[in-house]
Amino acid sequence: MQKLFDALNHRFDADLGPPAETIDETATLKSMAARRSHRRFKPEQLSIELLQMLCATALSAPSKSDLQARDIVIVRDKAKHARLAEMVGQEWIPSAPELLVFCGNNKRQRQIHEWRQKPFENDHLDAFFNPAVDAGIAMQAFMTAAESIGLGCCPISGIRNNCDVASEVLELPEHVFPVVGLGVGWPVASGHVSVRLPLEATVHVDTFKDDAIAEQVEAYDNRRYAIHHAANQRQVERFGEVAKYTWSEDKARQYASPERADFGAFVKSKGFLLK
Numbered sequence: 611m612q613k614l615f616d617a618l619n620h621r622f623d624a625d626l627g628p629p630a631e632t633i634d635e636t637a638t639l640k641s642m643a644a645r646r647s648h649r650r651f652k653p654e655q656l657s658i659e660l661l662q663m664l665c666a667t668a669l670s671a672p673s674k675s676d677l678q679a680r681d682i683v684i685v686r687d688k689a690k691h692a693r694l695a696e697m698v699g700q701e702w703i704p705s706a707p708e709l710l711v712f713c714g715n716n717k718r719q720r721q722i723h724e725w726r727q728k729p730f731e732n733d734h735l736d737a738f739f740n741p742a743v744d745a746g747i748a749m750q751a752f753m754t755a756a757e758s759i760g761l762g763c764c765p766i767s768g769i770r771n772n773c774d775v776a777s778e779v780l781e782l783p784e785h786v787f788p789v790v791g792l793g794v795g796w797p798v799a800s801g802h803v804s805v806r807l808p809l810e811a812t813v814h815v816d817t818f819k820d821d822a823i824a825e826q827v828e829a830y831d832n833r834r835y836a837i838h839h840a841a842n843q844r845q846v847e848r849f850g851e852v853a854k855y856t857w858s859e860d861k862a863r864q865y866a867s868p869e870r871a872d873f874g875a876f877v878k879s880k881g882f883l884l885k
C-alpha cells in the first residue's frame with residue numbers, strides 16, 4: 611500500500627510531512643488517501659450478508675440530532691437494476707454487480723409526530739436538507755468501509771436524472787427521495803488517482819480566503835492536464851474543440867447546460883415545502 615504522505619502529496623501537489631503528534635499511518639488513512647472511483651468490476655455479486663454488514667457499518671456514521679433520516683435501498687432485482695441503469699444512461703452501470711440507492715427519509719420523523727401527537731413545526735428547508743446530508747454521510751461511510759476490504763465503488767448522481775423513475779421503481783413514498791446511487795463490486799483495474807485542487811485553495815484557517823483562486827485553478831489545470839485529462843470534450847458542436855482540454859474547461863462546459871433542472875419540482879412533489 612502506498613505511503614500516506616506520498617499519496618497525499620501527489621494528490622494535492624503538497625509538501626505535507628508527519629505532524630508533531632506521533633500517529634500510526636493506519637490502513638484506513640492510507641486507503642482513504644489513495645482512493646479512487648471504480649467503474650469496472652468482476653461480474654460476481656456480493657453476498658447479502660456482506661452488503662448488510664457494510665450497510666450497518668455505514669449507518670453507524672453520525673446522523674444530525676440522531677434523527678437517522680436516511681435509508682439505503684439495495685437493488686437486487688435485475689429488472690429494477692436494468693431499469694434504473696437505463697434511466698441513468700451511463701454505460702458502466704448495467705454491469706455493476708451491486709447497485710445501492712441512498713435516500714433521504716423525512717417520512718419517519720413525520721410519523722413519529724403523529725404517533726406522539728406533537729405538531730411537526732419544522733416543515734421548511736431543513737426537513738429536506740438534513741436527510742440529504744445524512745444520506746451523503748452514509749454513502750461516504752459505506753464507501754470507506756467497502757474500500758477498506760478491497761471493494762471498488764462509484765457514486766451515481768445520475769440516479770436523480772429522472773427521479774420519477776427512481777421513485778416508481780423503488781416505491782419511494784412521500785418525504786423520501788433519492789440522494790445518490792452507488793455501484794459496488796470487486797474492481798478489475800487499478801483505476802487512477804484524481805488529483806485535487808491545492809489545499810491552499812480549499813482548506814482555510816480562521817478566515818475564508820480565495821484571493822489567489824484564479825492562479826491556483828490555472829496551475830491546477832496545467833498539472834492535472836499533464837497527469838490525466840478527459841479523452842472526450844463536452845459539447846464540441848457548441849464550444850468547439852480545444853487543444854488543451856483542462857478541468858476548468860470541462861466543468862464550465864458541463865454546467866453550461868442544465869442538469870436535473872426538474873429536481874426541485876420532484877422534491878416539492880414529494881411533499882417538501884423547502885421554504
Ligand SMILES: Cc1cc2nc3c(=O)[nH]c(=O)nc-3n(C[C@H](O)[C@H](O)[C@H](O)COP(=O)(O)O)c2cc1C
Binds near residue numbers: 768
Ligand atoms: C455525489 C456524487 C455523485 C457522483 N455521480 C457520478 C455519476 O453519476 N457517474 C459517475 O461516473 N461518477 C459519479 N461520481 C464520481 C465522481 O465523478 C468522482 O468522484 C470524481 O470524478 C473524482 O474522482 P475520484 O472519485 O476517483 O477521486 C459522483 C461522485 C459523487 C460524490
